Amino acid sequence: MSSAASVPSRPVPRPGVLAIEAYVPGKAHAGGAAKVYKLSANENPLGPSPKAVAAFHGADALEFYPDGSATKLREAIGKTYGLDPARLVCGTGSDELITLLALAFAGPGDEVLYSQYGFLVYRIATLAAGATPVIAPERDYHSDVDALLAAVTPATRVVFLANPNNPTGTYLPFDEIKRLQQGLPPNVLLALDAAYAEYVRRNDYEAGIELVATCQNVVMLRTFSKIHGLAALRVGWMYGPAEVIDAVNRVRGAFNVSAAGIAAATAAIEDAAHVEAAVAHNERWGSWLTTELIALGLKVTPSVANFLLVHFPLEPGKTSKEADAFLMERGLILRRVDSYGIPTALRLTIGTEEANHALVAALRDFMGGSHGT
Structure with a gap:
């Protein structure tokens, strides 16, 4: 018979469960901004059919x-x-x-x-x-x-x-x-x-x-x-x-x-027509965003999906962490991908025309300014 000391004092998860890092979804809120554009979860900017x-x-x-x-x-x-x-x-x-x-x-x-x-x-x-x-x-x-x-x-x-x-x-x-x-x-x-x-x-x-x-x-x-x-x-x-x-x-x-x-x-x-409209929107604005972001000096991994992986410089004032904070202040929510092992990038969902223009304008200000600590 085992001793009382060997019996846990409470229910214990089986081995491996506590090694799981819970999935953290993309942010959905940005405090302080007049208008918020959520570009963190790869959602369809056209909405459902x-x-x-x-x-x-x-x-x-x-x-x-x-x-x-x-x-x-x-x-x-x-x-x-x-x-x-x-x-x-x-x-x-x-x-x-x-x-x-x-x-x-x-x-x-x-x-x-x-x-x-x-x-x-x-x-x-x-x-x-x-x-x-x-x-x-x-x-x-x-x-x-x-x-x-x-x-x-x-x-x-x-x-x-x-x-x-x-x-x-x-x-x-x-x-x-x-x-x-x-x-x-x-x-x-x-x-x-x-x-x-x-x-x-x-x-x-x-x-x-x-x-x-x-x-x-x-x-x-x-x-x-x-x-x-x-x-x-x-x-x-x-x-x-x-x-x-x-x-x-x-x-x-x-x-x-x-x-x-x-x-x-x-x-x-x-509703095949709604799907085709979403594809057409994605093709148009994915290409536009890629061109605009590269022109700002950012690297974009070529994407066939409805999002872009955008890589930022390592120099102080231009990093992905600083870009994320800057964009949040403007009401633009992107996805940090540190948990994927890519700390120098942000993932950007292709959004509405308004959101896409707002994002490029904000990143133009960010890349052109000084944001070092």
Whole structure:
């Protein structure tokens, strides 16, 4: 019988849980400014489809549980992309699906692999499952297939790859994604996180549908939070092999997507015109912002998503930390990316025309002035 001294005096989380650094969202408030432009969370500046808003308001039978299988939404997704609804599962944002994949396919003694600047939730989900996170280095802010494959061990169970990646905005062409899949052992699950896929207009890009259709160890994750403008409703979806979908359905919550989320997302995915308007806005203003920021002497990582990673000088008065404080005073909220290991940069969501002009004007003042301590 163990001694009383060996018994903890309170409930103790299992090993690894307290090693998790909680995810900190981008700031949403800036004190003192007359008008605030939130450019920290990669939200759609056009907002949601009016049809989605109408569907949201119509979902008012609040006393009833939602459809636990999100049947209507899965059917709408299937129709839009030509997919079998039985191979789709919906979640509370793609974040939940990332966590469920880690819980279902990895645990103590297993490894989960992702790239150096991969989405922070990959680490959180890995540690929550009791598995060990493994990080592969990137090249010039691009995921490196050779580095990922070199990091695979017999303990590897899941590889998470954001394509395009957040916070860098870079992507891997489809040939590289296929090379990664072909180099993985068949028991390793490749999870392609395509949260920003709708924004990409490159001939060599594919979100992952083709690979999932032909492989038993690949899934593709998508979200309604970005181009569809439904971040507040938290709706995501995943396409995968029947066996993977079955496993995730066994560990997810029975009613994990709300009735309002199902209704709004169904209407959103059926409104192709709104999606195209968002893409056109992003193409126009992403290009404009990149040109303007480079002209100010800043470095911008080429992005195919709805945000830019902007690199600041190291000299006092011009640093990213000082820029962040300066912009906050002007009511412009960007995202610090220190937690990603990029302390010299800020991530900028492409905003409305007004917000974009305000940002460039503020940065022109910042780069032209003296802000040293």
